[in-house]
Amino acid sequence: MEYLNPSFTLLLVVLTFLSGLIWLVDSLFFKRRRMDRAIQKEIKRVREPVAVEYSRSLFPVLLIVLIFRSFLFEPFKIPSGSMIPTLLVGDFILVNKYAYGLRLPVLNKKVVSIGEPERGDLVVFRYPVDTSVSFIKRLIGMPGDTVAYRNKRLYINGEPLETVELGRYTSQDVKCATPRRDAVRYSEVLGDVTHDILLHSSSGSRDGQWEVPEGHYFVMGDNRDRSNDSREWGFVPEENMMGRAVGIWLNFDMNKGCGDMSRVGNGIH
Numbered sequence: 714m715e716y717l718n719p720s721f722t723l724l725l726v727v728l729t730f731l732s733g734l735i736w737l738v739d740s741l742f743f744k745r746r747r748m749d750r751a752i753q754k755e756i757k758r759v760r761e762p763v764a765v766e767y768s769r770s771l772f773p774v775l776l777i778v779l780i781f782r783s784f785l786f787e788p789f790k791i792p793s794g795s796m797i798p799t800l801l802v803g804d805f806i807l808v809n810k811y812a813y814g815l816r817l818p819v820l821n822k823k824v825v826s827i828g829e830p831e832r833g834d835l836v837v838f839r840y841p842v843d844t845s846v847s848f849i850k851r852l853i854g855m856p857g858d859t860v861a862y863r864n865k866r867l868y869i870n871g872e873p874l875e876t877v878e879l880g881r882y883t884s885q886d887v888k889c890a891t892p893r894r895d896a897v898r899y900s901e902v903l904g905d906v907t908h909d910i911l912l913h914s915s916s917g918s919r920d921g922q923w924e925v926p927e928g929h930y931f932v933m934g935d936n937r938d939r940s941n942d943s944r945e946w947g948f949v950p951e952e953n954m955m956g957r958a959v960g961i962w963l964n965f966d967m968n969k970g971c972g973d974m975s976r977v978g979n980g981i982h
Contacts, residue, residue, distance in 0.1 A: 722782065723819050729775040735768040783818040784810055787956065789837060789849065795934035795941065796849060798898055798909050799835070800958075801887055803966030804976065806849075808837045808956040821955065830855075830930060830951075833906025835958040835981055838932070838949050849958060850942050853903065854923065854931030861922040862944065865912055865937065867901070875902040882911055889964075889971035906982060913938040923948075930954075 739762075747759050761769070782788075791804040800806065810816070815825040821839065830836055830852050840846040854860040854869065861868040868874070882896035895914040900907060916938035925931045929948035934940025943949070961979045965972035 725775065725779050725782070726818055729772065729779050732768040732772040732775060735764055736772050739765045739768075779818065782810070784815050786810060786959075788962070789847070789958075791849070795936050795939055796835075796851075797887075797911050797936040797939075798882060799851075799935045799981065800849070800961075801889070801964065801973070801976070803889060803964050803969075803972065804961050805963035805965070806958050806981065807960050807962055808849075809959045810956040812957040813954050816955070821952065823952070830954060830957070832904035833908070833982075836930070836932065836949075837955045837958060839953040839955065841949060841953060842946050844953065847955060848932075850932035850934055850940070851903070851908070852930055853933050853943070854925040856925055856927045856929060858925045858931065859922065860925060860931045860943075861920075863918065863920050865918045867933075876900065876910075879909065888973045889966045889969055908935065908982060911936045911938075919944055 743765075747761075786807045787810055789806050789808055791800045791802060791806065794802055812828050813830055814823045814827045816823050832852055832855055834852045835849060836852050837847055837849045840848045853867070859870050861871075866873055866876070877900045879898040879900055881894075882892045882898045893913060893915075895916075897912050897914065899910050899912060901910050919938075921944060923931055923943065925948060928951045930951070931943045932949055933942045933944065958981045960981055961976050963972075964974070964976040
């Protein structure tokens with residue numbers, strides 16, 4: 714499971730609003746009074762109240778950070794292995810927030826339509842079961858699709874996806890963890906995207922068939938046998954979409970004190 718609690722965004726919105734409000738109110742109602750009193754008393758240097766001084770300094774910085782995170786790119790950290798081998802535990806990624814349209818921070822309400830999710834995208838979305846949590850998965854099924862999973866083979870609208878076995882997933886593939894002995898890597902063609910998945914021979918298939926309703930999407934983790942996804946809890950509503958993962962800017966697993974700098978700067982597909 715990948716997640717990020719969006720409470721930081723709410724805190725950023727509140728701090729930006731309060732600092733801007735303090736600065737504005739002071740500029741409109743109190744700054745001129747201080748200046749007039751200083752002139753009357755022949756005071757050369759007028760000190761601002763501490764709250765006003767901090768607000769004036771912080772507001773532009775907070776506003777820039779809020780705009781960048783809300784409408785351009787937002788950083789996320791991957792804390793679990795459900796997207797292995799594409800994303801590893803400890804990957805810090807950037808998510809394109811305008812790929813699917815501009816949305817208001819916190820409310821996640823779309824105000825400008827730009828693009829739409831496409832099959833094969835690595836999408837970040839609000840978890841339908843608990844919208845205070847954000848997930849990242851691969852978009853498998855589009856609205857109107859029939860998605861089936863049988864004997865660890867994925868079918869879309871009755872057609873099996875092309876897969877090629879690449880061999881066992883070993884410690885040479887990942888520096889900060891020891892892969893399970895039964896992990897096998899495959900290449901899978903999903904629409905216009907070719908990506909790798911991981912299957913475990915000791916795990917069951919979790920077979921099923923799903924009809925994707927309009928305005929919803931079907932998502933799965935690339936670590937197919939170790940992912941909590943649409944096979945368990947259903948579909949992702951369009952309004953829950955937050956953006957598309959585009960790149961890795963750091964890898965460091967804080968629990969193990971281990972990082973892989975070779976992943977820095979890698980694109981995500």
